[in-house]
Amino acid sequence: MNTTTREANMDAAHIEESNEHHEAHPTGIKRWLFTTNHKDIGTLYLWFSFIMFLTGGAMAMVIRAELFQPGLQLVEPNFFNQMTTVHGLIMVFGAVMPAFTGLANWLIPMMIGAPDMALPRMNNWSFWILPFAFTILLSSLFMEGGGPNFGWTFYAPLSTTYSPDSTALFVFSIHIMGISSIMGAINVVVTIVNMRAPGMSWMKLPLFVWTWLITAFLLIAVMPVLAGVVTMVLTDKYFGTSFFDAAGGGDPVMFQHIFWFFGHPEVYIMILPSFGIISAIVPAFSRKRLFGYSSMVYATASIAILSFLVWAHHMFTTGMPVFAELFFMYCTMLIAVPTGVKVFNWVATMWRGSLSFETPMLFAIAFIILFTIGGFSGLMLAITPVDFQYHDTYFVVAHFHYVLVTGAIFSIMAAAYYWLPKWTGHMYDEKLGKLHFWCSVISVNVLFFPMHFLGLAGMPRRIPDYAIQFADVNQIVSIGGFAFGLSQFIFLALVIKCIKGGEKAPAKPWDGAEGLEWTLPSPAPYHSFSTPPEVK
């Protein structure tokens, strides 16, 4: 197949332009601004996500410093609220989601034997609007009256009647993030559906590709709902509508229904690609094939479908009818079944495998154990009668940090270690990697595990001050928090060291690894598969 046809296939609208630029590599800043290469864009996404991870992390440090002892020491309560809000927004939309999109950009074309993403120009756009979204969001913190302070869930009327003047900036930044995610998701779907190498049938797709395909459909389904609900907040606040204002015939509880209709699938958007990553790493370091491939695919799909039927488990205390509480409780518990299928499949993959414990595998195993802890506390929260005790306490905070930090973020770390040799062409420093792992895994548990007890003892979330009996445990939690934050600089140092040099990585640095990406040399060439590979 010649170059012209391939380019035409990628983007019919600009065939001529494509050809002109094909071999010209702009250098310096222009390379990054104008790039349509999936690897460049993947790299941009990953660095952006890491910067946001540190930014959101810095806010977490402010929160933990304030909570180090009872009383108000360091920050005003209003600023504290802005920190919890923006920490959540940054970590969800700035750190976890772009990291997964970055991984998708880097890996999906290589995994399915395609030369690039299907829509390279849209790809460039979907990345480059993100920095603007977060600049808008972060700049609102410096406005008079402060930035968003209503929690990342922006419940009405906190975000309408009682919100700061900067709320419009918050709304527009969410709009831009949503557009970026939707464009990214469309690109992923089109790439996977139309660009697979000959012979790459659906049930031969690597699980990372499968999980991302399903994630992309979730994104297309729910990001517009988020855009809709922020638009309603905008018009309620500035244009006199009454979607959520009871005085005008609206209902603030309806906000929660619409928000969580987006919010619960969003939770799975942030974990399904993790399942794909773990399903790649565990077999590689167990030197066995993945146990139960097809059940993994079906489990992922069932989790995605069920995610639309469980949103109201976030709102058990809003006074729902008993029937609805039971319905949402049972549906939520049902999700434990496909999730259990996955966890058991990973364990069965390791069973009698020839295991070795390089850093990616360590992170993957920690993921399996700690994500399961987060899953179990989720099951506890699903039980309606006890949720009345746990609701809005630190138990909830512990739960979602276990699934998002030791779940999503650990899987992203595992992915970074696993594919770094392919990306940079160098092996990373294994000693430094292990140091990063052990520092992280110990500190993260010191940070989040005691939060369960704080919650059970009744400490509410999102408060800058607390009753004196919580002082000791909060101190331990804060120390864990500072240690976890500092540990991430080891990772930064390791990545920089790996980019600059190190032992030359072979095409396939992990002897048990499978997949088309390992047939390419390391570092992967600028254009992945110029001729489609043969898939057996």
Added chain:
Amino acid sequence: MSRPSATSNRKLIIWLMTGAIGMFGFGFALVPLYDVLCEQLGINGKTQSTASTYKPMTIDTSRVITVEFMANIQQDMPWEFTPEVKRMQVHPGELVRTNFNAKSLALATTVGQAIPSVSPGQGAAYFNKTECFCFNQQLLAAQSSAALPLIFYVDPDLPDTISTLTLSYTLYNITDKGYVGAVEQGAAK
């Protein structure tokens, strides 16, 4: 599998974009859907927003339902707002009249809108109002007061599990919202 043609890419993009735009619309469609569901199923404590007509019916004197009244005001509402009686015993099917007293403390004309809510939520569908000040916006001149009438009956089909109904009104200040057709209440007492 062959390499994609530009048209197959475009077709898929159009489908996906349509899906995204459709879901944006669905987000807004949830608003009326939510209202209809709440009203039809009588959940969320939402009572009907128009007057129901009372047809003479057998009064079930064997049952006594306690009806409690609550009045809340939003913090920026310069009115005093209280039920005339805090609780009463009624029989299902019996037509009952009571008043809420409103007194404006403001120095200018103010307009209020009362929003009812019935607890337990499952009882809302059985609480019928033939006349209610909450069906209209209420306008009070500065420093004046008024008795706001409420006429209701409890449907005899009310489930046996419910013996107490609490009717709560929250009064909102909508003076700045460009009200239409507010009912002006009588002169100052």
